[in-house]
Amino acid sequence: MTITADIVLVIEDDPSLAASMEMLLRAAQVEVLSAGNGLEALQLLEHHKPDLILLDMKMPIMDGWEFAKLFYQKYGHTIPIIVLTAAENAGKRAEEIQADDFVSKPFQIDELLKKLSRFVRVEIF
Numbered sequence: 001m002t003i004t005a006d007i008v009l010v011i012e013d014d015p016s017l018a019a020s021m022e023m024l025l026r027a028a029q030v031e032v033l034s035a036g037n038g039l040e041a042l043q044l045l046e047h048h049k050p051d052l053i054l055l056d057m058k059m060p061i062m063d064g065w066e067f068a069k070l071f072y073q074k075y076g077h078t079i080p081i082i083v084l085t086a087a088e089n090a091g092k093r094a095e096e097i098q099a100d101d102f103v104s105k106p107f108q109i110d111e112l113l114k115k116l117s118r119f120v121r122v123e124i125f
Contacts, residue, residue, distance in 0.1 A: 006120035007031040009050040011041045011067065012084065013059040017105075021054065024109060028122040038067025045075070052119045053081045054103075057093050068097035080119045 008025055012018040013036050022032045033048055035041035039062040041053075053071075057064035068081065080100040084107075085093045094102035101115050116122050 006052070006122075007033060007048065007050040008116070008120060009033045009035065009041060009044065009048070009053045009079075011035045011038060011053065011059070011064070012056045013037055014056075021112075024112070025116075025122075028113060028116075030116070030120060030122055036061075038062030038064065038070070041067055042070060042074075045071070050079060052116065053079055055081050055083055055097075055099070057083060057085045057087065064093075065097060068099070072098070082115055082119075 008030050010018055010021050010025070010032060012021065018034055018036070022034060025032045033044055033050055035044055037059045055064045055067065064083065077098070081097070083090065083094040083097065083099045083102040084105060085102065086105040087093050090102040090104040101118065103112055103115055113122050
């Protein structure tokens with residue numbers, strides 16, 4: 001029997017933050033897909049079904065609000081979404097798109113892993 005890792009789609013336009021999250025998630029035994037904006041993410045979703053989406057809200061080309069709108073139209077609420085935002089009221093941003101949770105930027109590694117562990121299997125180190 002093969003146990004496969006859960007898959008998280010990281011949608012983040014800051015390359016250094018995206019790379020840091022990818023490294024952290026891989027260290028936590030999670031498979032990672034990455035997109036630099038909502039449009040790239042929607043294209044990835046045509047061929048991959050992640051177990052969780054980490055969604056930045058402010059991005060070029062297609063922001064988090066537009067991504068969420070199009071995602072829900074096409075897929076419904078089939079994949080949980082955690083909003084990543086530096087906005088003052090991160091919870092409000094999450095409510096605006098009916099996200100399942102939120103993480104305020106900058107975040108602590110243990111905070112992010114704790115939020116992730118509600119939705120996917122992570123190896124806490």
